Structures are given as structure tokens and as C-alpha cells.
Amino acid sequence: MSGRREIPILSVLPAKRFHSCVLTTYSFDFNYFNHDVLAGLSRAGVRNICVYVDDSMLQEYLGNLSGYASGAAKRYSLSSIVRKGAFHPKMSLFFGRDGHGFLIIGSGNLTAAGHGKNQELWGAFHIDGPTDPKAPLFKQAWEYIKAVGNEAPGVSLRKLEWIETHTPWLKDIGQVAQPSGFNIGNGVEAFFLTNTSNGILHDLQTIVQEKVIECTLISPFFDNKAAVLLELERIYPNALIHSIVQPDTCTGDLSGKTFKSVRFYDWNTIANEKGKRYLHAKLLHIRTTSTEYCLFGSANLTAPALGTEEILPSNEEVCLLFKQDNGNWLEEIGLSSRGDVISAKDISNQDNQSNTENRFTAQHRYRLKAIDRIGTNLHVYIEKNDDLQNAALLFFDGWGEEQGRIGLVNCEFKEEAGYYNLVIEQLSDVILYGQLFDKAETAISNKQIIHDMVALSHTNPDPNTQRLEEILDRIEFADAEMVEILSYLDPEDLTDEKLTGAGRNGNYDKKGRTNTDGTGEILPYDEFTKISPEYQYRGGISYLYGTHRIERILETLRTIFEKLKIRDIDIFSQDEEADKETLESSTGRVDKEPPAKHVPPQTPSAFTSLQKNVFRFFNQYIAILEKQRQKKHRVNVLDTSMFSIALHLLLDFVDKPILVKKKTEDEEYEEILLKADGEYFKEEDYCRIVTDIIGKFTMLLMNGIDDASDEYVRRRIEKCRRIAFWHAVCCIARLVPFKCKDKNFTDNWLVWKWELGINLRYFFAPDDTDNEAVAWEEIEHRIQMMHDTSEKSLLSKIFNTWLYLEKLSRHYNNQNLNELNEYEPCKKGDLVFSKHFGFSHLIKVAPYKNGQHKITLARAGYPPSKNDILDFEDDNQYIAEISKIKVLEVSEVLDGI
Numbered sequence: 001m002s003g004r005r006e007i008p009i010l011s012v013l014p015a016k017r018f019h020s021c022v023l024t025t026y027s028f029d030f031n032y033f034n035h036d037v038l039a040g041l042s043r044a045g046v047r048n049i050c051v052y053v054d055d056s057m058l059q060e061y062l063g064n065l066s067g068y069a070s071g072a073a074k075r076y077s078l079s080s081i082v083r084k085g086a087f088h089p090k091m092s093l094f095f096g097r098d099g100h101g102f103l104i105i106g107s108g109n110l111t112a113a114g115h116g117k118n119q120e121l122w123g124a125f126h127i128d129g130p131t132d133p134k135a136p137l138f139k140q141a142w143e144y145i146k147a148v149g150n151e152a153p154g155v156s157l158r159k160l161e162w163i164e165t166h167t168p169w170l171k172d173i174g175q176v177a178q179p180s181g182f183n184i185g186n187g188v189e190a191f192f193l194t195n196t197s198n199g200i201l202h203d204l205q206t207i208v209q210e211k212v213i214e215c216t217l218i219s220p221f222f223d224n225k226a227a228v229l230l231e232l233e234r235i236y237p238n239a240l241i242h243s244i245v246q247p248d249t250c251t252g253d254l255s256g257k258t259f260k261s262v263r264f265y266d267w268n269t270i271a272n273e274k275g276k277r278y279l280h281a282k283l284l285h286i287r288t289t290s291t292e293y294c295l296f297g298s299a300n301l302t303a304p305a306l307g308t309e310e311i312l313p314s315n316e317e318v319c320l321l322f323k324q325d326n327g328n329w330l331e332e333i334g335l336s337s338r339g340d341v342i343s344a345k346d347i348s349n350q351d352n353q354s355n356t357e358n359r360f361t362a363q364h365r366y367r368l369k370a371i372d373r374i375g376t377n378l379h380v381y382i383e384k385n386d387d388l389q390n391a392a393l394l395f396f397d398g399w400g401e402e403q404g405r406i407g408l409v410n411c412e413f414k415e416e417a418g419y420y421n422l423v424i425e426q427l428s429d430v431i432l433y434g435q436l437f438d439k440a441e442t443a444i445s446n447k448q449i450i451h452d453m454v455a456l457s458h459t460n461p462d463p464n465t466q467r468l469e470e471i472l473d474r475i476e477f478a479d480a481e482m483v484e485i486l487s488y489l490d491p492e493d494l495t496d497e498k499l500t501g502a503g504r505n506g507n508y509d510k511k512g513r514t515n516t517d518g519t520g521e522i523l524p525y526d527e528f529t530k531i532s533p534e535y536q537y538r539g540g541i542s543y544l545y546g547t548h549r550i551e552r553i554l555e556t557l558r559t560i561f562e563k564l565k566i567r568d569i570d571i572f573s574q575d576e577e578a579d580k581e582t583l584e585s586s587t588g589r590v591d592k593e594p595p596a597k598h599v600p601p602q603t604p605s606a607f608t609s610l611q612k613n614v615f616r617f618f619n620q621y622i623a624i625l626e627k628q629r630q631k632k633h634r635v636n637v638l639d640t641s642m643f644s645i646a647l648h649l650l651l652d653f654v655d656k657p658i659l660v661k662k663k664t665e666d667e668e669y670e671e672i673l674l675k676a677d678g679e680y681f682k683e684e685d686y687c688r689i690v691t692d693i694i695g696k697f698t699m700l701l702m703n704g705i706d707d708a709s710d711e712y713v714r715r716r717i718e719k720c721r722r723i724a725f726w727h728a729v730c731c732i733a734r735l736v737p738f739k740c741k742d743k744n745f746t747d748n749w750l751v752w753k754w755e756l757g758i759n760l761r762y763f764f765a766p767d768d769t770d771n772e773a774v775a776w777e778e779i780e781h782r783i784q785m786m787h788d789t790s791e792k793s794l795l796s797k798i799f800n801t802w803l804y805l806e807k808l809s810r811h812y813n814n815q816n817l818n819e820l821n822e823y824e825p826c827k828k829g830d831l832v833f834s835k836h837f838g839f840s841h842l843i844k845v846a847p848y849k850n851g852q853h854k855i856t857l858a859r860a861g862y863p864p865s866k867n868d869i870l871d872f873e874d875d876n877q878y879i880a881e882i883s884k885i886k887v888l889e890v891s892e893v894l895d896g897i
Contacts, residue, residue: 009104009115009122010040010092018096019461020048020163022145024089024318026298028053028061028078029111030069030398037110038075042473046094047466048459049076050159051110052148054087055446062433062447063400069432072398074455077159079152079370080448085304085314089194090114090297093141095167095461099129101138105297105320107282114280119271121218121281121296121333123320125184130172134184139173140192144318147196153381153418154370155453166461181207181323191321193295199307200299200319201228205235207321210288212236216330216338218244218267218283219301222252222347226259227303227311233260234309236286242338243301244270246279247346252302255348263341270339282319285330294322294329366391368448369418371434375454375715378406378422380434382445390439393422395431395450403428405437458552468549472556482652483673485553486613489645491621493550494628494638551716554641557648558723561785601661607671611684614653614674618689621646625696626863634706635697637713640720643697647727650674650693651785654686654734678738680749681864687738690731694756695860695872701763702838721766726778730786732757733801751831751841752872755859757805758812759838770809775802812839826855843873 021041028051041049058080072078081087090109094102106122108114127138149160164170181189191207193200215232222229232241239261246267267279284295297319299305307313322329330336367383371393380393394405404427412421436445458469468488475482602610621642628639653674661668676686683689705717737749761769768774779798788794812833826832830842837857844856858873 017100018094025110032112055080067398077156089318101127118280154372189323201306216285221300223302255345265339366445380420491624698759699861733798
């Protein structure tokens with residue numbers, strides 16, 4: 001067909017200019033969206049994604065056609081909207097900095113059919129700053145979206161707030177009241193039309209004042225009364241009305257109607273396609289004696305969609321109306337020919353949209369507006385909350401299988417915010433949606449997606465957050481080196497001085513709040529617990545303590561590690577179609593993981609700078625650990641996360657070869673990023689770094705773990721235990737002796753090595769540490785992270801390290817460490833245990849008064865001795881009787897070293 005161009009609608013989106021988007025749709029295809037659309041948006045740099053879908057359609061999909069909806073609720077918000085008829089707009093708004101905006105309005109749903117297989121009609125506009133003539137049109141669409149978004153509370157609404165915060169140029173766009181048009185250039189005037197007032201057809205009559213001589217329309221649906229066709233004949237009595245339809249797919253029974261000026265034409269003869277596609281476009285073109293108008297968008301030519309003089313519209317629709325004095329839009333979109341004439345009696349397919357009114361109220365007593373999840377806490381927003389004490393909220397996965405439930409009896413309802421605050425200790429990660437049921441196991445509410453607030457916080461378009469997210473994505477897909485993370489890791493974040501906004505008195509200082517984690521009002525766990533309760537929530541949104549960048553980085557490294565463990569990881573992400581017929585046949589597309597990109601050679605100066613960054617991070621972290629030790633700091637979830645990250649980086653950096661190439665020469669050679677030379681008091685040596693980090697962290701562990709009885713934090717720390725312990729065993733096994741003349745030092749490094757391991761084993765090991773099969777598997781997986789070419793010997797070395805630690809652990813446990821003596825004779829070199837110091841050894845024992853002794857303890861974790869650089873010793877001397885130490889019998893065990 002001459003003049004008709006077909007373009008995948010999202011392919012026209014300019015790349016790397018936008019940070020956020022809002023998408024509206026009637027039907028939704030999980031399969032297509034989760035795989036194709038998300039991939040395209042990610043490539044374009046769009047992370048903050050909000051989707052609004054018709055409630056009745058979502059009810060059909062959830063548990064039925066959403067089995068592979070893995071991305072839902074974690075990478076984007078998906079909120080249902082209820083209308084008397086249907087929530088039917090198909091609109092996409094994209095938001096960027098520097099004045100960039102993009103608006104798409106058309107006829108296609110967020111489905112594979114709507115974005116490719118069907119015949120659809122779209123209008124797309126790039127906005128270049130607030131003074132762009134099209135900017136007021138964009139602003140009108142944004143105001144409409146905000147009104148819709150107010151109906152979906154919680155994290156979905158917060159995502160809209162992020163858009164306004166990080167698109168400051170929106171406020172500079174002037175506003176023009178509708179139905180006045182916007183002059184968008186080239187002699188074209190544009191109108192943004194919705195059904196929020198009197199209806200689109202009513203507004204069209206107000207705008208078109210000239211004598212209409214001809215109308216051309218396309219619609220896949222007509223109501224059985226043909227109300228809009230007859231209305232067009234009434235309001236434009238002198239006009240010829242050309243209706244282009246696909247007779248075998250067009251819905252509506254027009255066979256018994258008598259039309260005065262309407263003529264019908266067969267679309268199939270216009271398209272002339274070998275493989276017939278469904279005509280889903282909506283168009284109303286009006287020609288007057290001097291002007292042409294073109295209306296297109298989501299509205300079919302039905303009374304619920306457009307309304308008539310006697311019938312108010314019941315659907316929510318969005319359309320664009322263009323007006324120009326010269327030109328021929330029909331020819332531009334390929335409708336220079338109308339096709340073969342057909343009779344109205346050939347259009348007799350039954351209308352399936354006639355019973356759309358009051359769909360929600362007829363089905364459910366209660367309206368779930370949103371469910372947000374943070375760890376083990378759920379915020380359940382309910383429109384009506386009376387008499388719900390006997391109800392239960394059930395949780396389902398995408399297949400509709402129940403994954404748990406919790407009763408609402410005695411649950412706290414926050415009146416001002418409009419939600420129940422539920423706490424559930426065990427909540428499966430596979431849950432997708434929730435629904436209320438009564439005692440008789442009858443559903444009394446709609447289904448609602450459960451949004452993961454922590455995961456969605458990563459989509460905040462704050463530039464600092466997004467730079468971190470981009471580098472984490474690149475590292476996860478082997479497109480970047482882990483050293484790049486160091487730019488985003490600040491050990492100072494572990495200290496009280498860098499906590500965001502709250503002091504130790506528990507008051508919330510709004511003026512003093514900072515955004516050190518790059519995520520706006522998102523706080524670490526410690527900070528969250530220090531905020532007074534009245535400040536912990538604003539508009540129903542909690543300050544998300546689980547989303548600190550330290551935890552975010554750890555999650556990415558954990559993902560990388562899991563991929564190493566499971567080489568055949570299934571990255572297939574199934575999705576669904578939108579309507580049942582196409583949904584069940586949709587298979588999506590499977591992309592292969594992109595190949596790893598080799599790091600380009602470094603210049604000598606670049607390599608030196610790289611090394612300095614590595615040493616700077618580890619030394620800064622060690623200094624913070626020492627500072628926290630002196631302050632008697634209790635270990636929290638951020639401390640355990642940072643410890644796990646540091647060990648992960650150590651395994652990646654040790655003996656890592658970096659290709660170095662001089663610019664002026666062709667010479668290439670390898671340098672080692674982090675060497676293990678056994679220089680235990682040299683800041684640049686792996687052995688010194690490992691000894692200090694594990695030693696000082698175990699000193700902190702003796703102060704206890706500050707979990708505040710929070711289930712979310714407890715589970716996070718348990719994850720860290722598993723990662724960090726086995727990482728640490730591998731790190732300890734890589735320690736080497738330093739060849740020097742002093743025999744004492746040769747002995748000391750072995751003492752430190754086993755004290756490092758046994759302290760971590762005692763204070764931080766997961767429950768199944770003593771399982772040989774578990775140990776073998778955990779060690780084997782971690783060897784894949786290292787750069788040692790002799791994997792078998794390395795596996796043996798690390799496994800033997802674990803075996804010996806287990807031998808020590810069993811031996812010490814048999815000595816009943818809980819029974820500490822007030823006085824026990826001891827001498828220099830004895831290994832001792834104390835609840836205050838852990839496992840350590842004596843380096844000084846001096847007589848004191850009344851038969852008492854002063855002792856000086858030494859082990860890694862204390863600062864280096866001022867008198868003897870070959871050992872670590874405590875700053876203080878302790879009286880043996882008061883300290884209550886246990887002298888350990890270790891001679892037969894140490895013989896096996």
C-alpha cells in the first residue's frame with residue numbers, strides 16, 4: 001500500500017536520553033514486556049518504569065497467564081486502575097534531563113500483538129526543552145498521568161515523585177487550558193483529549209466549527225447500537241462518512257442498521273497482505289471546506305469510548321487531535337485508496353465490550369489498591385477497611401499457587417496512610433500477588449501485584465544511583481572489572497558520622513539529611529531504627545533501610561557468584577501475551593548472555609593508579625574497622641555486607657594479572673594487581689590486608705550483632721555469614737610465610753593464621769560449616785573466582801585449611817569455653833580464650849601485687865606492637881583474675897600444623 005510505513009514503535013525512542021517512563025495500557029503481555037520491552041528500555045537507559053493497566057484485565061492474567069512474570073514488581077511497578085467501563089488509554093511518556101521528553105499515543109496495547117503483529121496507528125513526539133512548541137502537549141499528558149497515579153498509592157506513587165524531582169524542566173513548561181490546542185509547528189495544532197470531562201466526541205464538536213464535508217474512520221470495534229456512527233450522521237448531516245473495517249475481525253453487529261451517509265470499505269483490499277493481520281488502529285479523519293482534522297489514539301468508535309449526546313462515555317481513553325489547513329494526512333498514512341465497498345450486513349460479529357460497566361463492584365467487596373513489600377513487612381492499601389478482622393491476605397506465585405497467608409486480625413491499620421502494616425516472618429521470594437479471602441475461603445477483594453520496595457528503589461533516577469546501577473550491570477555481564485566498584489564504596493558509610501540525618505537521640509533532623517547513598521530518602525538499617533516513629537513514614541512510604549548502596553553492591557556480587565556456581569544458569573525469562581488467545585501461544589525470545597569483553601591493556605601510569613585505588617580502599621576500610629573497634633561498635637547489616645564485599649574483592653584481586661602496554665612502544669607485559677608476598681606489615685601486601693580485615697572484623701563481632709530482632713536484617717546477615725565465612729577460609733588459605741631471619745616471626749604467622757580462622761569460625765560461621773560435602777562445594781565454587789592456574793592443588797590447600805579449622809574447633813569446644821576461670825596460671829605463648837578478646841595468645845605475663853598477674857594479649861585485629869613489629873598486641877594490660885581467661889590446651893593440635 002503506497003505511503004504506509006511500518007515501524008516498531010519503541011524503536012523510534014532516542015537512546016540514552018531518558019531515565020524514566022510511564023506506560024498505560026488496557027491489556028498487558030507479561031511475556032513480551034518482561035523480555036522485549038524491558039531489554040529495549042534498559043538499552044535506552046530507562047530504569048524508572050511505571051505501568052498502569054486495566055484492573056479487570058489484570059485480574060484475568062494473575063495466576064492464569066502470569067506464570068513467568070519474574071520481572072514484575074522488582075524492575076517496574078505494575079498498578080491496576082478501575083473505571084466504570086475500561087481503563088483503555090495506550091500512552092507512553094519518557095522523561096530525561098536536559099529538556100528531553102518523548103510522548104507516544106496510539107492504539108496498541110503493551111503486548112507483542114499491539115507493538116508488532118497488529119495493524120496499529122501511533123503518534124510520537126520528541127520534546128527538546130520546555131520552550132519546544134510540543135512541550136505544552138507533553139505537560140498536559142503528564143498532568144493526566146499524575147491524576148491517574150494518585151489512585152495507586154505506595155511505592156508506585158513514589159516513582160512518579162522521582163520523575164518530577166529529576167525532570168526539573170517540567171515546571172518551566174507553560175500551561176494552556178483545554179480544549180484549546182497547542183501550536184506544535186509547521187502549521188499544525190494539536191489537542192490532548194480524554195474522557196475526564198464531557199467526553200472526547202463532545203470536545204471534538206466544540207473544536208470543529210466549520211462545515212464538515214467528509215469523514216473517514218477506522219475502528220476494530222463498534223457497539224451493537226452503532227451509536228457513534230449514527231451520532232456522526234446527526235452532527236455532520238452534509239458529510240460523507242467512509243468507514244474502513246476488517247469485516248471478519250471487526251466486532252459489532254451492524255447488520256440490521258440503516259445508515260444515510262455511512263459507507264463501508266474492506267481493509268483487506270487496501271492492505272493487500274499475504275498473511276492477514278488484525279486491524280486494531282483507531283482513526284477519525286474529518287475534512288471541512290478549508291481544514292482537516294485527524295483524531296487517533298485509544299478510542300474505538302463506540303459509545304463507551306467516545307460518548308454521544310445521550311450517552312456519557314464510561315471508558316478512560318486518551319486521543320490526539322491534529323488540525324491543519326493544508327496537506328493530506330490520509331495519503332501520508334497510506335489511505336489514498338479506501339478499498340472495496342462492502343455492505344453493513346457483512347459486519348455482524350458479536351460485541352464483546354457491551355458489559356464492561358461496574359465490573360469491579362460486582363465481583364469484590366473490597367478494593368486492594370496496592371501492596372508493597374520491604375523484607376518481612378507488607379503495606380496493604382485498602383480502599384475500604386471496615387469489618388476486615390476475620391479476613392486473611394493470601395500470597396500467590398505467578399502460577400496461582402498459594403505461597404502463604406496472614407490474618408488481618410490485630411494487624412495495625414495506619415489511618416492517615418490508608419494501609420495495614422503486616423509482618424510475616426517467612427515470605428517466599430516467588431510471590432507475585434496477593435488477595436483477600438474470608439473465613440469461607442471466598443475471595444473478597446481483587447488481586448494485586450506485590451511490589452518489592454527494596455528492588456524498586458534501585459530504579460530511582462537519581463544520577464548517583466543510576467551510575468552505580470550501570471556499573472553493576474556491566475560488572476554482572478562481564479563488561480567491566482570489579483575494581484570499578486571501588487569508586488562507589490566508601491567505608492566511611494559504616495560510621496555514625498555518615499549516617500543519614502538521625503542522631504543518637506532518635507530524632508530526625510530534616511535539615512541535616514544528606515544523600516550519601518545516592519538514593520534520596522533511603523536509609524541504612526541503623527539509621528532507620530534511630531528515626532522517631534512519626535518520621536519513619538511519609539505518605540505511606542517507609543524510609544527503605546534495606547537499600548543502602550553497600551547492600552546493593554553485595555547483591556550484585558552475590559549474583560555474579562551464583563552464576564559462577566551454576567554455569568548452566570537458566571536466564572530464560574518467559575513472559576505472557578495480553579489476551580488469552582495470543583497469550584497462550586506466546587513464547588517470547590531467548591537472548592544469549594553477551595560475551596565477556598576483555599579489559600583493554602593499561603598504560604604503566606594507569607596501572608599504578610589502579611593499584612593505588614585498590615590499596616586506598618582496603619586501607620581506608622581497615623582504618624574504619626579499627627575506629628569502630630575502639631568505639632565498641634556493634635556489628636550491623638551494613639558491616640556484614642561490607643565485610644563480605646571486601647573478601648569478595650580480595651579473592652578477585654589476589655594474583656590478578658593485568659596487561660600493561662606502553663604507549664610509545666609495542667612492548668606488553670603483565671603486572672599483578674595484588675601480590676601475596678608475605679610482607680605482613682606492608683600496606684600493599686595481600687597478607688597484611690587479609691590479616692587486618694579478618695582480624696579486626698572478628699574483634700567487632702565480639703561486641704555482638706545488632707539485629708534489633710528484625711527478621712529482614714537477620715536473614716540478610718545470615719546470607720552474609722555464608723558468603724563471608726567461605727570467602728574468608730579461601731583468603732586465609734592463600735596466606736604465605738615471610739622468609740626472614742627472625743625465627744619468632746616464622747612461628748607467629750602460623751599462629752595468626754589459625755587464630756584468624758578459629759575466631760571467625762567461632763563468631764561468624766553458618767550452621768552447616770562442619771559439613772564436609774558443603775565445604776568441598778563452597779570452596780570449589782570460589783576457586784573459579786581466583787586466578788590460580790593450579791586449581792587442583794589450590795582446592796586441596798583450601799580444603800585442608802578448612803579441615804584443620806574444624807579440628808581446632810572441635811578440640812576447643814571440648815574444653816568448655818563457657819567455663820572461664822577467675823585465675824589460671826599462664827605463661828608467654830599460651831593460647832587463651834576470653835569472651836572479651838576471643839582466641840588470642842599471651843606475649844607478656846608480668847607479676848602484679850597480691851599474687852596477681854598482668855597480661856598482654858596479641859593476635860591479628862589489634863594494632864601492631866610498638867615494641868615488636870613482629871606481633872599484634874592490645875593497647876592495654878589486663879589483670880588475669882579479672883579478665884577471666886581460659887588457657888587452652890593446644891599442644892597436640894598444633895603438632896599437626
